Amino acid sequence: MGLSPYVFDASADNFNRLVLENSHKGPVLVHFWTPKAGPCFILMPRLVKLAAEYGGKFLLVMLNTDELPELARRFAVNSVPTVKFFWRGEVAHTIHGADPDSSFREVLDRFIAGDAHRAHALGVAAWQSGKIQQARMLLANAAMAEPDNLAIPRDLAKLLWSEGEGEQALKLLDSLPQAARADADIAALRAHLGLAEAARLAPPMADLDARIAQNPGDLDARYQRAAVRLASDEFADAMEELLVILRTDRDFRNDIGRTSLLALFDLLGQAHPLTRQYRQALSESLH
Secondary structure, three states: OOOOOOEEEOOOOOHHHHHHHHHHOOOEEEEEEOOOOHHHHHHHHHHHHHHHHHOOOOEEEEEEOOOOHHHHHHOOOOOOOEEEEEEOOEEEEEEEOOOOHHHHHHHHHHHHOOHHHHHHHHHHHHHHOOOHHHHHHHHHHHHHHOOOOOHHHHHHHHHHHHOOOHHHHHHHHHOOOHHHHOOHHHHHHHHHHHHHHHHHHOOOHHHHHHHHHHOOOOHHHHHHHHHHHHHOOOHHHHHHHHHHHHHHOOOOOOOHHHHHHHHHHHHHOOOOHHHHHHHHHHHHHHO
16 A cells, blocks of 8 residues: 555455464555445545554555455455454454444553453453453463452353353452452343342242341342342332342342342333442441
8 A cells, every 4th residue: 555554455355464473473464445435535544644653563455345355254344444453363443434433442452561461352352253262261361460450350140141151250349359350340240140040040030039038138039039030020029028138238249138138229220210229228227
């Protein structure tokens, strides 16, 4: 293209070397475009400007889909403009359309910031692409390399949960240092996953009702009943059980009554009538 030392035109002969081989050294962005689509000409100069701004931290490759339809099909490009981020020989991220520059910077910065950040970004991308084992490995390595970045164990726990490994997801979150477990996002995720896992493992509701009738202070039964109620979208009943747990024993499962209520407030939204009602009840119980 000649506009920048970091911008190149793709051809059938140079694609593997220019894109796949170079992506083992750093990120390579491939802009799939066609002269028939106006938005491509809006995005193209912005990408060239970004390449100059980053000064060689990534390569930008322009691929004309009219001239190279085989490569467009190879990478499942069905519309233009499309920009694919290549890393270590694989597509690690895709942006469809002429998104704002901030979207490209956000993804680029994750790859360029450091190995742990790149592993995190690649892990999430692998997960989204269905490469579960690769995603688990990348996220686990990233978590060890950057233990203070709580977004990594958060995403790994979500992945485990989505794969039916709820117990492992909870063990992962419980293994974090106390300060990390107190983080608002981690605590909310732990509460959501805990309730979902409790509902999955709970005995029949009649058994729980009988246990509570015999011993109103059976907080395990109350927690399971709250989880089952929540699974049936009976939010008020679930919140009522969690409020009882909170009022009975703040130490039960590390204050699970309070953290679960807060997680449900976030789920419903602050304007929801139940959020307002039980936030008031929570405040009165705490003070």
